[in-house]
Amino acid sequence: MSDGAPIFELAELSVSRPGAVLPELDRFSLLLGAGESVVVLGEAGSGKEALMRVLGGFTEKSDAISGTIRLGNGEPRPAARRLRPAIRIAYLPSPLAQPFAPHATVLSQLSRVVARKLGSPQESAQEELRLALERMDGAPPLSSLNKKPAELNPVTMAWGLLAAVSAQTPDLVLADHPLADLGPTSVRMLLGVLAAEQKRLGFALVYATGGLQPATRLGGRVVVIREGRVVEEGDAVRLASGHAHAYTRTLYRALPQLSLDRPKARGAPRGQPLLQVHGLDLLADPKRGTRQGLTFELRRGASLALIGEEGSGRRALVRAVLGLDRAPVGRVVFDAVDLNILSQTMTSRLRRRIAFITGADDALDPRMTLWDTVDEPLRAHLDLSGDLIAGYREGALKRVGLASHDGRRTVATLSAFDRRRLQVARAIVGAPLLVVVDEPLRGLDAFAQTIMREVLTDFRTHQEPAFLVVTSDFTVAQARADEAMVFKDRKVVERGAIVDMLRAPKEKVTRRLIEAVTLPDLSRAPASV
Amino acid sequence: MSAAFDSPPHAAPMLRVILRVVGWCGLGLIAGAVALSDFLAHAPAGAANAGSILDAPSPAHPFGTDLLGRDLLSETLHGLSVTVGHALLGTIVAIVLGGLFGAVAARLPRPVGLALRGVMDVFAAIPALLLGILVIGLTARLYAPLAAGLAAAPLAFVRAFDRVDTKSTHAEYARATGISAATLLRRDLTYEFRDTLATVTARALAAVTIILSTVSFLGFGATPPARDLGLMIAAAKTSYLHAWWTAAAPAFALLILILCARLAAGLDESERP
Amino acid sequence: MLNYAARQTGRLALGLLGAVVVAAVISAIAVPRAPGLAPFLAAVGTRLVDFARLDFGTSAISGLSAMDELGRRIPATLALVLTGTGVALIVGAPLGLVFGAGPLRRSAAPLMQIVAAAPVFCAGLALAYGAVHLLHWPVSINAPVRSAAPIFSSNARDLQLAALPMLMVGLAGAAAVQLALRRAAADSARGSYRAGLRRMGLSVIEIEWVYAAPLVIAGLLASAGEITLALLSAAVVAEWVFHRPGAADLFVKSVALQDWNMAALILFVFAALTFVVDFLGRLGAHALANEGKPS
Structure with a gap:
């Protein structure tokens, strides 16, 4: 070979x-x-x-x-x-594995690595790095690496790491x-x-x-x-x-393909609107005059994907919609109640019907046990007997495949995959009206992704909550939702049915996001998108 | 993967576990000795002329006798029981007013919490020993155990306050799904105390014992006839240069008590004393 | 950096203000007044105004102005603390570095526990015992030093008398220094950058020297306040054990004899010292490694 x-x-x-x-x-x-x-x-x-x-x-x-x-x-x-x-031999780590010392700039550390590998002074190593970055299509300039790791986004850091590997001519x-x-x-x-x-x-x-x-x-x-x-x-x-x-x-x-077929109707649209957003403006600067805000509606049991790159404003929208950050302009109505006029206590009461399933590994309290994590929403909001709580808990854990785990283990001892499933179990017992699914597959390997997709589908079919899917992956979006809004620079640039976007993307961003998950040369892949 | 680099599990933390167990066993033995001090002692507390003056250690008086002819084994046992009793009282004060109050204050509305922390910061900048002396000076020597606890409380407060991570992602997600601040506080108390109560208690016991015995040594602590170890060592100051055993027995007992408490608290360097 | 410095300066100012208030409350006890809270608060207010005019009252023991009395006593204490700091760094830093990193780390921890378990006064008495019986030095445990022997003196006897308290404070400081260093080393050992940079090709020594060392030193600086507290506490005990007439010894006597003006002033000076050292330590740590403790 x-x-x-x-x-x-x-x-x-x-x-x-x-x-x-x-x-x-x-x-x-x-x-x-x-x-x-x-x-x-x-x-x-x-x-x-x-x-x-x-x-x-x-x-x-x-x-x-x-x-x-x-x-x-x-x-x-x-x-x-x-x-x-x-x-x-050159080693290319993940920027998310935090391979850099926190108090020195990434540039200085990469130069030191290249200098050591080439046996050259640091200045010439830095020059090699600059040349390597200039050679690469779409790479950021060398100066952008002159920051401490915490101030640098992982993608820029990945460019730097790649350039350092290339500069070593390994x-x-x-x-x-x-x-x-x-x-x-x-x-x-x-x-x-x-x-x-x-x-x-x-x-x-x-x-x-x-x-x-x-x-x-x-x-x-x-x-x-x-x-x-x-x-x-x-x-x-x-x-x-x-x-x-x-x-x-x-x-x-775990490698779902984009489908150009119209989705089967996921049940009839369920009457009542759950979430109504009127004129919400994320570019919060009242001084610059009002812009046309964002208006959309999510019905009970319906689903909507918010698609965009990291930092494109999807999460800002979710935070504003849920009243975690107060948006300066606009109105949000959740379950027929205007969130802007509610007191903190009342908002937090409304939020009980919202659940999060997120790719953040620290979304659950690491000190809590597996059982306590699932029980907490029930205990905090309802007056149920211990047996009833245990019953709900058992059911939820079974649905996500965690029933065989020792319930007294703390969250800190669970794997990322188990923690992710535990989030779903916690969401299930809360019987939420709205589930915010935020990059649910991040950090999971292919096997875990497959299971996680199945768990989410099962949740959706059984309880029919509305889904708000935050993702940068069109395949994830399509698996969970029919409609989508595409974000760029904290603005919605395109919205509509996902299938229509796949067939004829109007914006460059949309096209790039679709191309990013369209895989080449595979027999199962669609011929072209 | 997003996790940091894989590194082999740390070579057996066995030593740590063993030392912790040794520490707790030591504390248990000390508690036993304190409980049985009246039976173990050769003479009642403060009984002068149990032997001749300044006898070196002998089978009759294993730890020797002091300037007044008191049997040092008996005196050390009585002193130990006074010290342990006072230190436990002080420890409770330190944990409740320091640790518990600090953890609760961190979950209070932010301005209130920060104001409380600011006040405690001022007291934490005064050496605990001086604070203890001051409190005793302002009240009475009778309150030395409480004063020692109070003196240790500000630092404990600041640390407990800082331990609570109010900005943690999981707390934010919990709030976003309608979990109240009270539930979050209950979490802190349940889990922190489950995980750290033993450690914190042992650590506070060591700190309070040091403060308490030093205060007694300086003449602000226990009042005769109740003599604690610090006071015994202070009394031995005049004689120990030529009769070493007068100070050795109480000092050794004190050392063992503090050492056991420290071992029981564990050897984690990242934890502050 | 500027932001951090501004925040820390604010913190320092608030801390000093708090210390002034505490001192005013203590010294108000000495003011003759009617019983009740309102007269007491009025007395505190009066004392605060007096403090603003740099009038710290008179010492009830000596009848001198508290400021003058402190001026006479504080140099001895400061000298003790400063020389103690020197000893602490010379003894504590190598201990912390040797035991904080490398193969000795695990076995060192229990040993350190045993050494650090000795209360300062026990250590002081043990030192004195050793000095008398092994070195045949004079000690001032049971007799006050008549002439306030200066800590820097050409007289061999004075030096011997001064050495023990110095050593005692130094050892107490060394315990704090090595603990801070070991803690910083343990913190920095958790960083994934060691493995990352090592795999990318840097040598272990390079990583330790260029990237880990600043973090460890920053950790030490960030603990400067704690070390100061240990040194001051030790100074109190050392002055008392060895009958050295310094400010710390004066504090103990003032409280015993209820001389609240004096006690308040000394307490304020000690607290202010801790705040200032802590402030400088944090700034240094931040400049070195961007790693101040959260305020």
Whole structure:
């Protein structure tokens, strides 16, 4: 499969940590040729991380490692021994893994990294970085990196990390979930640049990911691993085709396609309007004169998607609508009550009929137990007996698949996936009229995404609350809603039925967002959108 | 993934657990010794001329005797029980007025909470020892345990106040779904106290014991005939340079008490004393 | 930075104001007045006005103006605290750095607990015992020093007499310094940037030196207020144990003899000192690492 000389060869590699029952990697073998790329696809804890550690040479002392590794033209040697590699290896982390020290600028840290790798002074390393950024299509200027990590948005940071990798002119790039959760448009653009840089510099690429975007976009070889073993290895197209291992098929179910068919009617529109927004203006500057505000209506059981990039104003709208931030202009009527004229107490009473399911991992109190988290809305708002509460709780936990978990575990000890499902359970018991679903799949690997989608669909069908879906992903929007508003710079630029947008997007933003989730070269993918 | 880098689980926190258990066991033993002090002691508290003056440790008087011929083992046991009793009282004051009040104040309307914290900040800038001395000076030596608790309270208040994260995402989501401030406060109290009550108590016990014994040592604490360890050490000042055992026994008891309390509080460096 | 400095200055001003009020309340006790709350509040008001005119009343013990009395006593205390700070940094910093990072960290924690469990006065008495029996130095435990021996003196006996309280304050400070350092090191060890930068190719030493060290030093600076509290507390005990006539010793005597003017003034000075050091520490920490504790 490799046309060039091998860049590395792993044979029978096993990695385990002290005290762990299962090894992280179990007799794993992989050969990669120069200039080739391989996508390592798996859930969290599948062993991708251990593979990165061994390849990058940053294993921990406590790791028990067996098997051999051969780098470049060298001899195979025990993987446990850490030697100076014969090839240049560059590491590409995710900006969301907070790889930078908080009190120094990203630029200075990247320059230091490049300088160390090239053995050059920092000034010339910085120059290399500047050149690398200038080469890349759509990259921000070097000066934008001259900020501390907290002041920089993750996408800009990802550009910087990519430029630093490119400036190192490496033989092998270890991409460790570098673009996870950056939003489809950015992911698409950065993946394109990564592929272009690979072509130009001819480095080999190992791309570890839990999501399917990279696997389908980069193409080439995909290795599916689970519990430290290779489930399947093959061409991206074949794996997506449905003629694959059952586990792979489950993963690929997380890759819903955009559909151009009119949706089946999701039941009749249920009469009463639930949420009415009149003339709401997010660009709150009364001095600049009134602008035409935003007006829309959400009926009971209906759903609406708010689509846009990070910072485009979707969340600001939700906050204003729910009265968390008071919008200076406009009127919001929830359940036939004007929120602007209500007292704090009354608003908070109304808010009981609202639930949130969000991609923020800290949306639940980490100190609470699993049971308490589900019980709290019931205890706080209703006067129910303990048995009744336990019954509701059991039902909700069963629906999201958490019933077998020990209910006395604290939220802090749960995985991101479990916490996400727990949010749904908490929402279910509250019998909400309106559910705000905010990037519900963020940070989840493909397997968890599949389950989460099913859980949400089940919630919707059973309780029929209205959904307000905040997302940057048209596929997520289409799965949950029929109508959408597209946001840019805190303004709505396009609104209407999602299918109409997919067929004929009017705005450039809409088109870019749709293109970002339209996947190429897959047999199941629609021919063109 | 958005989580930070994977790193191996920290090498067994066993040592920490063992030391905590040792600390609590030590406190348990001390409590036992205090409860049984009247049985364990050779002589009633303050009984002069139980032996001859300044006897070195011997089988008859394992810890020796002091300037008045009192048996130091008995005196140390009695002193320990006075110190422990007073320190527990002070600890309760410190926890209620400091920790509990601080946690509640953080959930009060922001201006009120911040005003309270400002006031406590002023008291927290005064060394707790001086604050304790001042309170005793203003009231009476009888109130030394309360004063020690009061002296430790401002710092405890400030820390408990700062521990409450009013801007946390989960609290915001809870408010957005109609969970009231009272429920959030109940959460703080339930979970913080479940997780930290033992630690906080042990830590406060150590702090209050130090303040209390120092205050007594300086002559502001326990009043004879109730002699606590600080007062015993102060009385031994004149004799200990040539009869080391007069100070050694009470100092050792004090040291063990504080050490056990500190071990029981755990070894987390990130926690403030 | 400016924003932070402004906020901290405001905090400092409020703190000092609060300390003045507390001092006024204490010193109002000494004012002869009718019983009841209103006359007392009036007395507090009078004292505040007096304070504004820099009139801090007279000492009930010596009959001197409280300001003059403090002026006579405070240099000894400040010298004690300053030399103690030196000892604290010299002893505490290496301890904190050695035990805060590296392989010794875990085994050091229990050891430190044992050492730090000793109350200051016990440590002082133990030091004195050692000095008498091992070094054969004179100590001033049971006899007041007649001539207020200056802390910096050419006389060997004076130096020996001064060394013990200095050491005692220093050790108490060292305990606080090493704790602050270990805490800062533990905080900084949690940062994911170590792993991130290491994987991207920086050496461990480079990461520690360039990125971690400023955070640890900032952590120490941010704890400056706490360390000051430890030093001042130790100074009180040291002056009392070793009969050194300083301001801290004067405070104890003033409270014992109900000289509230004097006690109020000393308390104010100590609180102000803590506030100012805390303020400077926070600014330094912020400048170094953008990491002041939340106010």
